[in-house]
Amino acid sequence: MSMAEFKGKVKNVQDTPFGYTISIIGGKWKMVIMYLLAENQTVRFNDLKRQIGAITYKTLSSQLKELEADGLVSCKEYPQVPPKVEYSLTDKAETLLPILEQLCEWGAKNQHH
Template identity: 65%
Template sequence: MRETCVPSGVKLKDTGFGYTLSLIGGKYKMIIMYWLAENKAMRFNELKRSIGTITFKSLSIMLKELEAGGLVVRKEFPQVPPKVEYSLSERGRSLIPLLNMMCEWGEKNSSPALENVPQ
């Protein structure tokens, strides 16, 4: 394993770490990916209800960014009323082990004593 993935003298945005953050960074992107991984495919309002705290505008922006990054697939069904479903692409699914590791880390490192530690 490498010592660091951001060598000194290299801008963060020019590293693999920076690239990954550019795709999944932000308040809701990983949460959206989590729900899509759990449910295979979801409609916009299902995602909105599952996340709860996200606005329609923010969800729309996040989905467009995830789609532009090749992590989410938007599928339109030609029917009335229109139906659109979102799912993870193969590329998006390749990030699920990373999200699972974050979950495991959180479970191992969270405790009542840590909840009062200043941020």
């Protein structure tokens, strides 16, 4: 459904497809995490933390858990010492990549205006 189809009918934005999408990828870090996983395919936790920089370990961990619960990130654990955990995007997340690409294109066009 398009935004026009909801015009005047929305009682609660969370009940719309837009609201659902924002609930999944909204917030400060989720799209950043998805962007880095899309760029790097598979990334270990500490590498993600280093690439993001300003995020705390606790926040990164909770954001990854939420993305995993929503079916956008898969987590593979290797039984070794020290533990090795790798994160990657799921097929469901791959369907969001064109939208992330459009956001990048918009930023490229409008960043210096």
